[in-house]
């Protein structure tokens with residue numbers, strides 16, 4: 001494993017840091033990571049409060065040609081700092097997005113009315129929450145309440161779908177679409193009982209809550225892995241947490257096993273199309289789409305598998321953009337102290353998208369879609385929504401009513 | 407999961423690997439590019455040195471020994487490759503200027519001039535005639551840029567300092583992307599009523615479209631403007647890399663970024679796939695031909711041990727000039743260090759010699775005998791050999 005000692009001070013990480021670019025209070029990944037690490041001692045109280053300004057996009061780590069685990073060093077320094085200092089109310093709130101989501105979706109119409117009301121927004125301001133973005137809406141019919149199994153029982157392809165909080169509580173319709181898409185391509189799909197991946201807790205400095213969530217999920221997922229299932233995720237931040245943080249940061253004993261058996265949903269779809277020769281036809285979709293790559297998809301290092309699927313759709317023009325962080329970074333941008341950073345980055349990412357004059361944007365991450373939908377004014381979709389639209393068109397062309405796909 | 411099979415898989419995302427993938431994609435081949443991290447290009451001036459050691463680049467190249475990579479490409483191949491690069495940059499919206507047959511000068515932050523060949527539009531006016539007047543703009547608190555170094559070397563020059571609110575080159579460049587910041591800067595600059603012929607600034611005129619920023623300023627004050635490259639983090643280097651990447655994405659090249667190629671699958675004399683250490687689990691990438699463009703020591707394509715130099719992906723034979731004691735020279739900048747000649751030796755088709763692999767090609771600074779530091783031929787050599795290696799790949803594929 002490469003450590004801070006392998007840093008040659010080339011500054012390539014600095015060139016890629018979105019926060020450093022717009023917030024002079026943050027000294028950048030080289031200083032916050034490997035440089036400061038030389039002075040961080042166990043048992044000595046952290047004084048580097050700016051370390052919390054890092055949004056954990058991991059762009060620094062992706063850029064470093066020497067394999068220095070820059071953002072992981074910073075994350076650990078953030079956790080150490082939070083552990084030693086009382087964290088504010090907002091941090092606890094966001095650390096617990098899962099319980100918050102569960103509660104909010106039970107009383108969905110009330111939640112949505114309250115969070116969008118003027119008075120609530122003032123209260124949020126006092127609590128240290130930024131208010132220029134609409135708060136995400138909650139749905140009553142969450143993924144936990146829909147159909148939990150789908151697809152041929154005997155299929156040799158078995159997947160267990162880790163949908164995470166955003167698709168679970170806020171966009172269960174997208175989650176159900178993905179479930180049906182996989183089943184239509186010949187997979188056996190299971191949506192198990194699951195809880196938050198733990199990333200919001202990590203991002204808000206709460207290692208213990210993160211571990212609690214992770215252990216719960218690990219038990220469920222490992223049970224399926226042992227029975228020949230692959231874990232699939234659609235939210236790339238959940239994916240990165242399963243594949244990286246479970247073994248490396250949370251140090252779960254089952255972490256390695258989970259990481260090795262976890263796949264992006266589009267990796268699975270591509271494989272079904274290329275190697276299992278799933279019998280489907282892509283219908284024409286005449287659209288010009290900007291594909292905003294979420295930072296955490298980049299950090300996974302698996303390339304951009306959804307782009308590989310979208311290439312197969314006739315008539316579709318997709319332009320990949322991977323140089324910008326949307327600025328929201330989960331709950332980061334909802335905090336008042338990060339509001340300016342989030343806004344500047346959001347505006348920059350939105351202008352790169354608008355320069356392409358697309359009719360919609362897509363992104364694998366719900367937070368990116370919220371932020372960039374807001375700053376571009378464009379429809380912000382999940383890649384699966386385009387794929388499904390194309391397959392539905394293809395299926396109806398192929399034979400009317402013979403076989404509905406997916 | 408085996409996933410995709412590509413026609414060509416390029417390993418290394420520097421200038422040579424990028425040019426190789428663009429050449430292959432232009433030929434209609436399904437291409438993937440894998441890179442462990444960002445290339446040294448992002449630390450460079452962004453200017454393309456073809457052979458800056460002599461005033462006349464092609465003349466210098468003609469005098470090289472036959473085993474220098476440039477000699478393997480040949481003069482026509484070099485010029486064609488550089489023209490292809492110019493086309494790519496036009497398409498990317500970061501136009502470059504220059505003539506492959508002639509070197510030009512840029513100004514450095516210490517006030518000296520430096521030979522180079524192709525430059526971004528924002529440095530095109532740096533080639534000043536003697537006696538011309540120059541006004542330098544600096545920024546409050548900016549590191550490693552001291553205008554007095556420049557004014558002390560140029561008789562007819564003066565300087566002023568602007569407060570951009572941030573001291574870093576990246577921070578200032580990001581502000582120049584914003585129209586209201588640019589307007590305020592222009593208003594200030596107008597107020598100075600500069601009488602000089604030209605105005606120079608450190609290279610911070612925006613991260614995205616510096617040519618338009620320059621044009622706006624130039625129009626407003628009626629003077630020629632140019633940028634002076636700074637020490638890393640280097641904005642012109644970053645712009646060059648990102649612009650090339652934009653074209654790669656437009657051409658449908660699949661990028662796998664931020665992870666190493668850790669192992670290679672071979673079947674007899676053929677490489678069938680490489681394995682990428684992605685987060686969590688290894689990923690196989692299959693291809694029909696492979697291009698090695700992992701750079702030299704700085705990027706880790708070559709690794710120097712106590713006794714020998716190793717090539718880090720395929721463990722190819724590496725040419726080393728003599729014993730370890732002959733690799734060095736006490737003066738760092740003197741040039742002619744033996745270690746500069748170390749690398750992978752290739753034949754005329756850019757296949758590594760004695761590799762026992764038929765579908766592998768190599769290009770860029772990993773090649774033996776390049777002597778990039780002393781000849782000052784970094785990006786130029788990367789462009790020429792990247793295109794040449796890709797052409798051999800294309801022949802192998804069809």
Ligand SMILES: Cc1cc2nc3c(=O)[nH]c(=O)nc-3n(C[C@H](O)[C@H](O)[C@H](O)COP(=O)(O)OP(=O)(O)OC[C@H]3O[C@@H](n4cnc5c(N)ncnc54)[C@H](O)[C@@H]3O)c2cc1C
Pocket residue numbers: 065417418419420421422423440441442443444445446447449450451452453454455456665666667668699700701702704705706707718719769770771772778783784785786788
């Ligand atoms: C500080 C500096 C400034 C320079 N300035 C200039 C200049 O102004 N003008 C000029 O013309 N030249 C300049 N040069 C020289 C020039 O930058 C290089 O010679 C040229 O760009 C090399 O390109 P390359 O493609 O061969 O390799 P590199 O740019 O070194 O790229 C190699 C890539 O391969 C990747 N890689 C390595 N190993 C692996 C692996 N196992 N798996 C996957 N990926 C891997 C690396 O991460 C890297 O991205 C400069 C060089 C330096 C060091």
Ligand code: SF4
Pocket residue numbers: 006007008009010011012013014029030034063064065066067068070
């Ligand atoms: S990119 Fe890596 S080696 Fe370079 S300064 Fe950053 S951490 Fe250090």
Ligand code: SF4
Pocket residue numbers: 016017018019020028029032053054055056057058059060061070071074
């Ligand atoms: S993780 Fe992102 S915000 Fe944090 S230091 Fe790295 S690049 Fe900057």
